Each structure stands twice: as structure tokens, then as C-alpha cells.
Amino acid sequence: MRFKAILVLSATLAAVIASQGAAEERPKALAVGGKPFTEQLVLAHMLGELVESRLGIKVERKLPLGGTLICLEALKRGSRRGGIDFYVEYTGTGLMSVLKMPKVDDPAEAFRRVSEEFKRRWDLIWLPPLGFNNTYTLAVKADLARKHDLRTFSDLARVSEGLILGADLEFLERPDGYPGLREVYGMRFKETRSMNPALRYVAMENDQIQVMDAYATDGMLLKYDLTVLKDDKGFFPAYEAAVLIREDVLRAIPELEGTLKLLSGKLDDETMRRLNYQVDVLGKEPLEVARAFLKELGLSR
Missing domain, CATH: 3.40.190.120 (Osmoprotection protein (prox); domain 2)
Structure with missing residues (x-):
């Protein structure tokens, strides 16, 4: 009986290890999502283009996917189960709308809190902010x-x-x-x-x-x-934009994090306003604007 129990336990452990390995097997394709407004479409295309050109991994664009809760649930599922692997979220939205936590005046503290809680609850990772605050x-x-x-x-x-x-x-x-x-x-x-x-x-x-x-x-x-005008007393909460991504995807593609971080700190409020203007006022396509900005930064290949 003891021998059979050992065999059963060994088989169970092997199955668990195999399933974990399969879950983190390097994917041949990824999926990015976005909410239904201009900024999100431009950013999603920017991320997709960056990954495709630098890593040679096909990125499906699910645009527009839906609001915050729809994007978040799709991210929890992952592309292997019909969802997405990353999208751009805002710290204020994550903190107050998703986590139901009170407003935090310090943007760095808000980022720290969402980073800790999203990882603890769902194994989701916030990459360093892109640089603008859409508050x-x-x-x-x-x-x-x-x-x-x-x-x-x-x-x-x-x-x-x-x-x-x-x-x-x-x-x-x-x-x-x-x-x-x-x-x-x-x-x-x-x-x-x-x-x-x-x-x-x-x-x-x-x-x-x-x-x-x-x-x-x-x-x-x-x-x-x-x-x-500048909110000099910090009345409105920070809504810093950052890439939100599945941790298992980062483990499966080690170089992905560094690639996505190439955009961290590269878009301030004025820059994002200018990119939105090109779509909303000048009538350019979000993909066209995204590609041009990557070229402007010297990040396209």
C-alpha cells in the first residue's frame, strides 16, 4: 500500500510540474487589449508594434475590448483562454475602481499599493509608468x-x-x-x-x-x-498610465519586460495630448500615430 501511495504521489507531482511547465511555455503569439477611447487604441498599437518589431512575436490587437472590468477579466484569463496578456491601466482606476481603496495623494504610493495588491491577488504586474497622468x-x-x-x-x-x-x-x-x-x-x-x-x-x-x-x-x-492648469495642491488623484501584464507571460518571455519598459517615462501629458489630437482632430489612424511615435523615439525596426 505504501508503495502504491508513493507512486500516486509521484504521478501527481509530475502532473503538477508538467502543467506548470506548459503554462509557462514560450508563447508564439500574444494579445493586447484596450479600452474604447483614442488614447488606449494608440497605446495598445504602440505596445503591439514594439513587441512584434523587437521580439518577432505576433501580437493580436483586441481593440476596443471594453471598459476597465472587461479588460481586467480578459487579462486574468490570458490569451490562452481567449483573453489578453497585457494592456495599459491607470493607477487611480486600479486603486479606487478595482481595489475599492481610498484616494492616495502621493502618486508613488498609489503605484506601490496597486503593484502589491494586483500581484498578491491575481499575479498581475504593473510595469513602471509611461510618464503621463490622465487625471x-x-x-x-x-x-x-x-x-x-x-x-x-x-x-x-x-x-x-x-x-x-x-x-x-x-x-x-x-x-x-x-x-x-x-x-x-x-x-x-x-x-x-x-x-x-x-x-x-x-x-x-x-x-x-x-x-x-x-x-x-x-x-x-x-x-x-x-x-x-496645474493642480498645485494635488486635489485630484493620480491616474498614471502603466502597462499591466500577466506575471506568467513575463516568466515565459524573459526579454519581454525590458522591451515594454522602453516606453516607460517616454510619454508626458503634452506628448499624449498631441498623439490623441492627431487621431481625434487630424483624423489619422491610431496605428499610424503609434508607428510614427515609435519611429520618433528611435524604437522601430
Whole structure:
């Protein structure tokens, strides 16, 4: 009986080892996903092109895949089970929307927390941030910024009583929107108007509003020549973009991590805004923009 038990145990261990080896066998192809907006499409193509040109591994582009939860669940499955192997996520989204943790003021601490928790819970790895922070911000027309020397939210608060703020209704009512800005910065706008993003840009151009909420890397900010102000007291949480990838894929392809890290720190807010502008305003294809930027960095082959 003891001999049979040993044989059974040995067979079981062999099966486990074999299954682990199969799971980490070097894949011949990978899959990248992305959320349904311009920035994500450009970045996904950028990552795919980089891996294909440098490592010779085919990368399927599942674009647009869906929102945060859809992308995350696909990442947990992996491409072997019909999912994806990596995509670009944002620290603020990972921290507050996925992990349900409170806002963290320090961007480095936010990155540390999501890195630890995603690895512990799901064996998912956050690579070093790409360099831009697609957080909420406030924007004004360039001529107004020059007239009043507006560079920061604190500068804006100083002249806010003579200006009209345009934003969506949620931003105007949520504690982490205008009510919070009133408390932290002392902003007191002459009037607030609720309107959707497309209308806000036109309203800014027609001087129906003088201040609007926006995402820091929105390409439309360039089209309408708007100045993005600095959140000098760190009111809005950090949404640093970084590659989120399966740990088993990194083990199976040791050189993959170094290849993807070639983009870390290479895209600041202005650069990402410019790339989004090329798609949203100039009408270029996301793949075309991605390839051109890799060539600009000297990373294409």
C-alpha cells in the first residue's frame, strides 16, 4: 500500500510540474487589449508594434475590448483562454475602481499599493509608468491665462468670482469635483453650467463659459488652444498610465519586460495630448500615430 501511495504521489507531482511547465511555455503569439477611447487604441498599437518589431512575436490587437472590468477579466484569463496578456491601466482606476481603496495623494504610493495588491491577488504586474497622468483637470482659454497669469488652480481661485465654469452635472455635485475644489482652493465661480464635453468646447470658444473640466491628455484641448492648469495642491488623484501584464507571460518571455519598459517615462501629458489630437482632430489612424511615435523615439525596426 505504501508503495502504491508513493507512486500516486509521484504521478501527481509530475502532473503538477508538467502543467506548470506548459503554462509557462514560450508563447508564439500574444494579445493586447484596450479600452474604447483614442488614447488606449494608440497605446495598445504602440505596445503591439514594439513587441512584434523587437521580439518577432505576433501580437493580436483586441481593440476596443471594453471598459476597465472587461479588460481586467480578459487579462486574468490570458490569451490562452481567449483573453489578453497585457494592456495599459491607470493607477487611480486600479486603486479606487478595482481595489475599492481610498484616494492616495502621493502618486508613488498609489503605484506601490496597486503593484502589491494586483500581484498578491491575481499575479498581475504593473510595469513602471509611461510618464503621463490622465487625471481630471481644469482648462481655460490661452488668452485668459495670459491676461491673468493663470498657471495653477490657486491662480484660478484668485479670479474665479468673475468667471463661469462649465462641467458635467456629476462633477458639479460630487465631493471630489467642484464642491471639493471650493473647500480646498476656495474657488467661487460667478456661475456654473452643466453641459456635456462636446458642448463645453464650443461654449469655451464662444465665451459662454471661461473654465471647463477636462481630462489632462484630451487632444481637443489643443484644437481649441486651451491652457491646462496645474493642480498645485494635488486635489485630484493620480491616474498614471502603466502597462499591466500577466506575471506568467513575463516568466515565459524573459526579454519581454525590458522591451515594454522602453516606453516607460517616454510619454508626458503634452506628448499624449498631441498623439490623441492627431487621431481625434487630424483624423489619422491610431496605428499610424503609434508607428510614427515609435519611429520618433528611435524604437522601430
